[in-house]
Amino acid sequence: MNPLVAPEAAARGARTALSVNLNKVALLRNSRHLGIPSVTRAATCVLEAGAQGITVHPRPDERHIRAHDVTDLAELLKAWPQVEYNIEGNPFHNLMDVIRAVRPHQATFVPDSTDQFTSDHGWQLGGNSPDDAERLRPLIDECHALGVRVSLFMDPDPSAMRAAREVGADRVELYTETYASAWGTVRQAEVLDGFVRSAEAALAVGLEINAGHDLNRDNLSDFLRAVPGVLEVSIGHALIADALELGYAETIRAYQRSIQNAFAPARS
Ligand SMILES: CC(=O)[C@@H](O)[C@H](O)COP(=O)(O)O
Numbered sequence: 001m002n003p004l005v006a007p008e009a010a011a012r013g014a015r016t017a018l019s020v021n022l023n024k025v026a027l028l029r030n031s032r033h034l035g036i037p038s039v040t041r042a043a044t045c046v047l048e049a050g051a052q053g054i055t056v057h058p059r060p061d062e063r064h065i066r067a068h069d070v071t072d073l074a075e076l077l078k079a080w081p082q083v084e085y086n087i088e089g090n091p092f093h094n095l096m097d098v099i100r101a102v103r104p105h106q107a108t109f110v111p112d113s114t115d116q117f118t119s120d121h122g123w124q125l126g127g128n129s130p131d132d133a134e135r136l137r138p139l140i141d142e143c144h145a146l147g148v149r150v151s152l153f154m155d156p157d158p159s160a161m162r163a164a165r166e167v168g169a170d171r172v173e174l175y176t177e178t179y180a181s182a183w184g185t186v187r188q189a190e191v192l193d194g195f196v197r198s199a200e201a202a203l204a205v206g207l208e209i210n211a212g213h214d215l216n217r218d219n220l221s222d223f224l225r226a227v228p229g230v231l232e233v234s235i236g237h238a239l240i241a242d243a244l245e246l247g248y249a250e251t252i253r254a255y256q257r258s259i260q261n262a263f264a265p266a267r268s
């Protein structure tokens with residue numbers, strides 16, 4: 001039973017929580033100095049609509065989420081005790097200071113470089129970079145001491161799951177870009193099978209499972225139907241793009257009303 005999934009939804013078979021990544025709302029906001037669209041208002045809207053979590057990935061260059069967004073959201077979420085706050089980033093760069101200050105429910109460690117365009121790979125804990133495991137271990141311990149669950153962003157490689165568990169992670173977030181780009185092609189079944197086997201390997205060593213990156217409303221159902229045990233998906237780019245498109249008609253009606261109001265007879 002996933003505690004983030006409401007009993008009514010669970011009764012209908014839902015097992016996976018939706019955490020909305022608000023990076024792209026901040027990206028648009030940052031292109032002017034007007035404070036719109038508001039990240040906290042976006043959070044309120046998605047939570048009122050039924051999302052079970054909020055995700056942000058504050059990058060060191062603050063191209064989208066800024067330090068004040070992280071604390072503003074933490075303040076807002078005090079009024080939503082059942083909602084999970086997930087903060088993603090590289091613990092060797094800026095993430096740990098954020099985690100110490102905010103103590104979210106979940107920290108997702110992502111091995112991005114400081115100027116990364118977007119996340120494009122998971123942790124390599126053995127092989128070429130054994131020291132990442134040694135450097136991660138005390139930071140994971142520190143998160144646990146702060147009461148913060150740790151999820152490691154991982155490629156869908158079944159053989160890597162044991163190392164993620166041994167370094168102390170509670171969860172893995174399976175990096176789904178390869179699935180998203182294979183979805184609807186002849187490669188879909190083969191790529192999806194790698195995720196199924198990775199999830200099985202993760203469950204077998206006692207890890208819980210999240211998933212994210214380039215998931216969308218077309219590719220999501222096939223993924224969740226096939227991959228066992230996914231407790232949470234974090235979705236940003238496609239979801240915010242959909243929110244824009246699904247909102248155009250209502251918005252145009254509102255603007256047309258404003259134009260009509262300008263030419264309406266004045267009230268006496
Ligand atoms: C780990 C991951 O996949 C997301 O956090 C994603 O990278 C969001 O970051 P951007 O919104 O900067 O692309």
Ligand SMILES: NCC(=O)COP(=O)(O)O
Pocket residue numbers: 021055088173211212213214215234235236237238239
């Ligand atoms: N962890 C993945 C995430 O938060 C959102 O990724 P995307 O949907 O913006 O690709």
